[in-house]
Amino acid sequence: MNTKASVGAIHAAKTPRAVFPAMLRGALGRCPACGEGHLFRRYLKVADHCPACGEALFHQRADDAPPYFTIFIAGHLLVPVLLAFEVAYHPALWVHALIWIPVTILLCMALLPVVKGAIVGLQWALYMHGFDPDSPDEAELARG
Numbered sequence: 219m220n221t222k223a224s225v226g227a228i229h230a231a232k233t234p235r236a237v238f239p240a241m242l243r244g245a246l247g248r249c250p251a252c253g254e255g256h257l258f259r260r261y262l263k264v265a266d267h268c269p270a271c272g273e274a275l276f277h278q279r280a281d282d283a284p285p286y287f288t289i290f291i292a293g294h295l296l297v298p299v300l301l302a303f304e305v306a307y308h309p310a311l312w313v314h315a316l317i318w319i320p321v322t323i324l325l326c327m328a329l330l331p332v333v334k335g336a337i338v339g340l341q342w343a344l345y346m347h348g349f350d351p352d353s354p355d356e357a358e359l360a361r362g
């Protein structure tokens with residue numbers, strides 16, 4: 219068997235997908251494949267299939283990545299602002315709590331679907347998990 223030919227045949231079946239546009243479409247809450255259909259059917263629940271193009275989206279495995287990156291981004295946005303506020307006004311701790319706890323919660327709630335959409339777009343563009351047509355069937359994986 220010619221190994222190079224078989225590897226080429228596998229790659230020929232998968233069209234290269236642009237990563238950044240797919241992540242951008244996902245971040246905007248749209249299907250990474252067509253950019254038309256809604257990616258989410260609820261707040262953070264990814265639709266099984268794109269309502270516009272029918273792309274299977276249930277293969278996504280974003281798992282803990284969206285909260286991790288959301289905390290990372292929110293922390294880097296809020297901590298400098300919080301410190302600048304402290305240096306400028308020296309407010310009491312209860313004032314900090316009154317301001318920053320709700321702001322942090324709202325920012326994280328706003329960022330989560332954006333980050334999750336980008337992660338799903340990345341997974342789709344890179345043929346990760348079940349997005350890869352050559353990956354073993356999930357039922358097959360479950361059987362071991």
Ligand SMILES: [Zn+2]
Nearest residue numbers: 249252268271
């Ligand atoms: Zn679509």
